[in-house]
Amino acid sequence: DADVTQTPRNRITKTGKRIMLECSQTKGHDRMYWYRQDPGLGLRLIYYSFDVKDINKGEISDGYSVSRQAQAKFSLSLESAIPNQTALYFCATSDSWASEAFFGQGTRLTVV
Amino acid sequence: QQQVKQSPQSLIVQKGGIPIINCAYENTAFDYFPWYQQFPGKGPALLIAIRPDVSEKKEGRFTISFNKSAKQFSLHIMDSQPGDSATYFCAASSGNTGKLIFGQGTTLQVKP
Numbered sequence: 394d395a396d397v398t399q400t401p402r403n404r405i406t407k408t409g410k411r412i413m414l415e416c417s418q419t420k421g422h423d424r425m426y427w428y429r430q431d432p433g434l435g436l437r438l439i440y441y442s443f444d445v446k447d448i449n450k451g452e453i454s455d456g457y458s459v460s461r462q463a464q465a466k467f468s469l470s471l472e473s474a475i476p477n478q479t480a481l482y483f484c485a486t487s488d489s490w491a492s493e494a495f496f497g498q499g500t501r502l503t504v505v
Numbered sequence: 506q507q508q509v510k511q512s513p514q515s516l517i518v519q520k521g522g523i524p525i526i527n528c529a530y531e532n533t534a535f536d537y538f539p540w541y542q543q544f545p546g547k548g549p550a551l552l553i554a555i556r557p558d559v560s561e562k563k564e565g566r567f568t569i570s571f572n573k574s575a576k577q578f579s580l581h582i583m584d585s586q587p588g589d590s591a592t593y594f595c596a597a598s599s600g601n602t603g604k605l606i607f608g609q610g611t612t613l614q615v616k617p
Contacts, residue, residue: 397548424603433514435594435607436549451604483548487603492537494605496548 399497414469416484425467430481474504511608526580528595535597543592585615
């Protein structure tokens with residue numbers, strides 16, 4: 394099983410719909426992150442969490458919200474999806490005392 | 506504002522060639538500079554990383570060169586192979602936050 398698991402892997406949704414992307418990890422790491430990947434822009438940080446009670450906005454948090462349900466689970470929500478949120482979304486984890494980030498396989502989201 | 510600028514956007518080399526990917530950064534507080542490799546359908550994975558107290562780091566066929574005064578760092582792939590064909594991202598972070606600022610990515614194709 395993968396260390397960082399994202400569900401769903403692919404999703405097509407309509408404008409205005411609420412959608413949740415889920416992430417779970419078995420690394421035992423405290424820190425979890427949500428990134429968005431767009432062609433030509435690299436990966437940009439949406440939200441990050443250092444533990445269950447510590448959640449922080451990243452570079453591009455507008456239109457997104459997150460929930461850290463447990464150390465191992467971190468979900469990303471789009472309350473009202475819009476077409477420019479069409480992208481590849483990655484969840485990642487890292488250890489408190491190291492900087493290597495471990496990424497999930499990504500969720501390809503299309504908003505039509 | 507792109508804090509980490511990466512070039513070129515794409516690169517094609519013959520097997521055995523030495524592709525070089527360059528990155529430049531603005532924030533002098535950055536103290537950790539990793540390179541991530543991403544294959545289609547997969548999440549990025551750490552390839553090699555450097556801290557600013559050294560000017561070069563080698564791991565197998567991969568070398569990072571770091572120029573602190575110029576605020577630039579680059580990835581060299583020696584004896585490149587078709588299996589190295591992937592997208593490469595440079596990144597930077599500061600402190601122990603684990604928050605990565607990514608470059609725009611370079612798609613490398615190594616022809617047999």
